[in-house]
Amino acid sequence: MGIGKQAKTLNKSQIEMVRGILKSKRNGLRNETIFLLSIKSGLRSKEISMLNWKMVSKSDGTIDDYINLPNSSCKGNSGRIIPLHKDIKENLNMMLTQQKGKHGFDQNNNFVVRTERSLSTTSQAIVNMFQSWYKRFGLLGCSSHSGRRTFITETSKKISLVGGSLRDIQMMVGHSSLQTTQRYIEGGSESQKKVIDLI
Helix, strand or coil, X not given: CCHHHCCCCCCHHHHHHHHHHHHHCCCHHHHHXXXXXXXXXXXXXXXXXXXXXXXXXXXXXXXXXXXXXXXXXXXXXXXXXXXXXXXXXXXXXXXXXXXXXXXXXXXXXXXXXXXXXXXXXXXXHHHHHHHHHXXXXXXXXXXXXXXXXXXXXXXXXXXXXXXXXXHHHHHHHCCCCHHHHHHHCCCCHHHHHHHHHHC
């Protein structure tokens, strides 16, 4: 993928703006959770649409500290385990409480993201949601892949602070090669200026 074709990343204020608007609208909890799964877990649209409660639940039915993605829900054989961000966990707890109240709910089989008319959604529907949101919020060059690129870029800036490396990020996002992960990282002009000054 050429550099000009990559989805734009979002900065902190843009992320907060999107979250605030989504929360205030219809289906706010569900939509904010979809956005967070992209931006705070790096999930692809297919992975968001295929996410079921079993993948985010412990054996006792409470929300886990990890997302357990099997190969069948991912692109290629990129199944993996991703630590669950506290904001997503909080939202999933609220969503689980809501869905448990619905007739026929089955935590072992039901999908996390559902529509008003269906118990599931499609990858394309998730792609369309992101496209509609970013267009409405005036975020140019953003797409369903923007959250994933933002996740990879932001974790790459901070991973060394916790004793990790790009290999950890590669594992969290399910890339078969480190080179693919590196291509997702957006460079920062400020950090580039600072490092030049250190030479």
